[in-house]
Amino acid sequence: MESREIEEKWQKRWADAKTFEPDVSESRKFFLTAAFPYPNSPQHIGHARTYTTTDVYARFMRMKGYNVLFPMGFHVTGTPVLAMAKRIAEGDKEIYEIFKNIYNIPEHIISQLTTPEKLVDYFSKEIELGMREMGFSIDWRRKFYTYDKIFNKFIEWQFLKLNEKGYLKQGSHPVPWCPKDNNAVGSHDTQGDVDPNIDEYVLIKFKFGNYYLLTATFRPETIYGVTNLWVNPGVNYVRIESNGESYVVSSDAAEKLKHQMKLEVKEQIRTVDLIGKNCTNPMTGEEIPILPADFVDPKNGSGVVMSVPAHAPYDFLALRDLKGTSFESYSDRLIQVIELAGYGKYPAKEISEKMRVANQQDGKAEQATEQLYRAEAHGGKMIVGKYKGEKALIAKEKIKQDMLGEGKALLIYDIINGPIYCRCGTLCVVKRVEGQWFINYGDEGWKEQVRECLKQANIIPKKTIVEYEYTIDWLKEKACVRASGLGTPFPFDRTQIIESLSDSTIYMAFYTISHYLKDVDAEKLSPEFFDFVMLGKGDAKGLSAKTGIEERLLNSMREELLYWYPLDSRHSAGDLVHNHLTFLLFNHVAIFPRELWPKQIVTNGFVLMEGKKMSKSMGNILPLREAIKKYGTDVVRFSVVSGADLSQDADFNPTMAEGIASRMGSIAMLVERCSEFPADVNSVDRWLLSAIHKKVKLSGERYKNLELRDIAQDAFYGAVNELKWYMRRDGKNRKVLREYLEYIILLLAPFMPHFSEEMWEKLGKKEFVKDSDFVSIAEWPRHDEMKIDKVADLSEELISETREDIENIVRIRKAAPRSIYIYCASDWKRKLYSMAYKEKKFDVVMKEAMRDDRMRADPDETQRVLQQLIKNVNYLSPLVLTLRQEMEALEGAKKFLSRELNADVYIMPEEKAQEAHAKKARQATPMKPSIFFE
């Protein structure tokens, strides 16, 4: 049967049997969730990593006997789909290309996706289909979208709670902004998807007649070294009025500043009225000239620059460029402010000359600046001013604060990776939004509780704990509403929408009741309703009367929440630790009592495509549904979770996928043919059984800790290798093979559910494990310690190593033998072996050996053997076979060895060696028989 048919067959059977639709029951429960997707494009193979990890885990826990709930919803909150719908409606070529070329969406469908709702609808269905095709054991009854009315009510309630606790606050906040759209811009709103970076500038006021020149700088500490100001003669300057003061800035800067402060633009200022005149340094009181320079960018900062030629290469260069002009007289003045090891008094001069920067237009000026700024920030020390002796970096902050306090400076924000343009073509600016709402994650009391919450949770992988701790420490106010987007209107200002990272922090609790609410009028879902269902406040009867929701239903919902909550395991990719997952902790702590805090968080790495990161620009995105079609569900499932350790990126490549498929084929073939095997008994049988029971023993713990890669190696690749070896060693026992297969199918079921179901069915009535209609709900097997057979393991090791040894000899001798004599070491050597293993030291062992009659009889020989053993004392194993066991093992493999080596094989104890072989035979040691060729 084709793999597609097998997949559909079992997916249908699971659905018909409602295998994955759990309700409240007597059994112990396990509730796990994965971060729900944002449906703005079809999912690719990378998305499958988290969901498959979650599903494998869900399936394992189900087999362990838990009542497992794995629900799924869709996160549609935010602005990206808005921007996308708009672009489609406008016929934006780029976006058409992406959908057409990468995701193979037909053009007539793309052209219909002109509203956010249509986009969400189309892609969420697409994603759901993909998830169903992947065989994820999701309870789809509980699906919801974050713009559903019922969900909005839930989030509203959450924010009322946050406000009650005092965790919401208002303030001003700088955001990247499009003046035309009147909206904050995210990376998806900009041309080229650039993410705007905002940084603060200090604007320093230099008195000039009745007004001030405003210079923008990142380095206020260099104020002591200012020799002059720069204006660009080719730029328009204007006077602006704000707060009763007059400033001169470039007219571009004035436009930007409008969004951050109240101001009026007054008359133009001609540069000829500035250049050559003096102004006053507010820190030193010194009179300094205003000079011309081309490097000054009117769009950057304020369009006026303070010149610190000792420490800023551009300033030094611009001054040097004045040589030969009427301003030449100013060009030699430098004032040192910062002392820097490895540099003299004027680092900017030194570095410019060393790098041979030609002038202020030279590209190298930028490099020099960057290099010097970094060095000075790091190792620079102030040598002037109030903070003399302090590190430059510290002084910078203090001087900034001082000047702001004294009214000598202003703080503004600018986009530092600009210019960035909105998709509408307008240059983006920074806007200071007043009255912005925040969730105050900076609250120390709150943080303290979150740290406790973190401590009681099981974090996988362990090494991410520090990242959570770090995030908890640095989190401060987080803006939680936006002016536009899909989602939930903010209850304290309904013109605002709750931002997407803020409305997805406790939604897991909503899954427990979402399926009850499908037909409930959202208007009935008052705060009291959620108080009751989520927190158990109030009584069902009163609430029923008030809301009109049946009392029985209310009680069921409360019961369901208490049954499923707390969340037993939360899954996402590792990148969400810094925001979502930490927010999840914060909000659970704020809303829920301690006993409902999340118990475990698991994060995983991404998926690479043939070693490279998937990206639209590289065009190497493999859409999930395409991958399923091409390679089959179970191969895809297995690839994405077995390719790397949990926290590391897994690589997907076709070669590996083919390798997986072909190994599945080998297993399938054995399942198919198993019953044809005879019942011949062979020593390798015990080894194979030992191997499978060892696997069973190990894999339970590994599944629990999500060590999926190790299981994959052992239970899949390892199993196929073992089966191959079994055949090669002439293993032929139907029962043994069958036992192995029954167990291995169980172990593989969480990874490869469709394949495993099919094999499970093919095997028919189980003889060694507990049977069940579906392997998906079969009981997790227990190993039989009695079948873990150390002797069988050692025997097999002996056989394969002996074979290798013989091949080595053949290779070096370059001549194949007709007969091979294998001589096994006498038992007295084994006794010596265990002494050597125990004592490790030659003289100690030798002394002990001399107490043994056999060994004392031939001290030279004893010494010779012991020397050999001690040489490899670290290789010795705690247990070795006896002479008889060794003989039996090799005897059992005689046919195998004879065939593989194409020679007659004779096996005997070393004492029985014929005269001509005796010398060689004596070299036998335990687990390393001596070999003689004829």
Place this chain on the structure above:
RNA sequence: GCGGGGGUGUCUGAGCCUGGUCAAAGGAGCAGGGCUUAGGACCCUGUGCGCUUAGGCGCUUCGUGGGUUCAAAUCCCUCCCCCCGCACCA
């Protein structure tokens, strides 16, 4: 800058916590052989360098440079390089 993760043989990738069994698993690639009409798939063997007509020995190697130790890919320190995150963005 701050925080996190990394640098291993042709490539990929384990090992590092808990030092010795590590010339270093697995896979890919490459080479040889088997199977096959042929190719693919599959199976076997080899794959740091050198020596060795008996399973062996020697040398060099795990970003750099030091250190600790009888012994270091593994522990400590220095430096270099790469990746990711730093928020209002899903």
